[in-house]
Amino acid sequence: MRKARCSLLGVLFLVLFAAACQTAAGAPRELASLDDVTNGFVATDPSPRPAEAARAYGNAGFDDFGSHNAAPIESPAQPRLLIQKGEVRVEVARPDDAAREFQAKVAAWGGYLQQQNGAILVLRLPAAKFDEAFTAAKALGRVLGESRSANDVTEEFVDLGIRIDNARKSRDRLVEILAKAEKVEDILKVEAELRRLTEEIERMEGRKKFLQDQVAMATLQLTLQPVSQPPPVKRSRQWSRFDWINQVGAEQMLGGDF
Numbered sequence: 001m002r003k004a005r006c007s008l009l010g011v012l013f014l015v016l017f018a019a020a021c022q023t024a025a026g027a028p029r030e031l032a033s034l035d036d037v038t039n040g041f042v043a044t045d046p047s048p049r050p051a052e053a054a055r056a057y058g059n060a061g062f063d064d065f066g067s068h069n070a071a072p073i074e075s076p077a078q079p080r081l082l083i084q085k086g087e088v089r090v091e092v093a094r095p096d097d098a099a100r101e102f103q104a105k106v107a108a109w110g111g112y113l114q115q116q117n118g119a120i121l122v123l124r125l126p127a128a129k130f131d132e133a134f135t136a137a138k139a140l141g142r143v144l145g146e147s148r149s150a151n152d153v154t155e156e157f158v159d160l161g162i163r164i165d166n167a168r169k170s171r172d173r174l175v176e177i178l179a180k181a182e183k184v185e186d187i188l189k190v191e192a193e194l195r196r197l198t199e200e201i202e203r204m205e206g207r208k209k210f211l212q213d214q215v216a217m218a219t220l221q222l223t224l225q226p227v228s229q230p231p232p233v234k235r236s237r238q239w240s241r242f243d244w245i246n247q248v249g250a251e252q253m254l255g256g257d258f
Contacts, residue, residue, distance in 0.1 A: 081157050081211070084130045084218040086148035092141035095119050095224040102222060105136060111217070119224045130218035137222050144225065153211050160208045167201045 092098040099121060103113055109132075111125025125133055134148060171194065178190045 078154060078158060080152055081154045081215045082127070083151040083153055083211075083214040084127055084148070085151075085220075086130065086134050086146070086218070087221040087223075088134065088137040088146050089144040089223040089225065090137065090141040091144055091225045091227055093227050095226055098140050098224050099222075102137065102140060106133065109133065114219075119226075121222045121224070123220045123222065124217045125220065127216060127218045130220070133218075133220055137220065140224070141227075144223075153215065157208065157211050160204050160211075164201060164204050164208070167197055167204070171197050171201065 106123050106125050109125050109129040111123055113121060114124050115122040138146065174190055174194050181187045181190055
């Protein structure tokens with residue numbers, strides 16, 4: 001009898017304890033749906049679901065919250081921007097003909113003659129044709145000298161783009177401030193800053209355009225030198241065993257002047 005009474009009291013205590021816990025916690029929570037469960041995590045707040053939160057924060061390589069099932073998407077590398085220049089000195093038999101021939105090739109490649117000073121030609125041509133043009137220039141005759149260089153301006157070009165973008169945004173804010181300004185002093189200050197900022201933007205845009213042109217079109221300087229005539233060979237005089245011939249001279253005897 002005592003054992004049954006203890007068991008009954010134990011059951012009653014557990015029931016009262018469960019009821020008290022339910023009252024303290026309030027209304028029972030709804031069961032989480034299958035969509036709210038990701039990798040064993042139950043979402044209990046109104047914040048975005050794990051996959052949505054990952055996308056919201058730019059975690060493109062995250063399939064689920066806290067999981068790395070895919071590699072992060074890498075931004076494409078910035079291509080290198082190179083300013084190519086070259087110089088070739090060639091000895092040819094007919095410089096004028098060689099110059100016309102090479103200029104015709106450059107024109108066919110989409111280039112042009114920038115400057116000519118006698119036998120020195122400065123040519124601009126598409127950068128993609130620079131290697132071919134350099135080889136063709138050396139094939140004109142005997143190469144006396146050659147040089148080439150490539151200047152990397154990638155960092156400067158990217159930096160100019162960022163500075164121009166920031167300057168434009170600053171100019172837009174100044175325009176908004178100018179529209180709200182009421183004092184003449186404030187208007188004059190904003191207008192002066194606008195002029196300075198506009199000039200700076202134009203200067204940077206001009207530099208960026210110059211770099212674009214230098215990268216797109218390579219520069220080749222070609223010097224065409226005529227074939228030099230060898231100096232006449234001086235022959236040593238051979239003496240005759242007849243003294244009178246040596247006195248008169250063999251050249252005069254051959255020429256008939258005696």
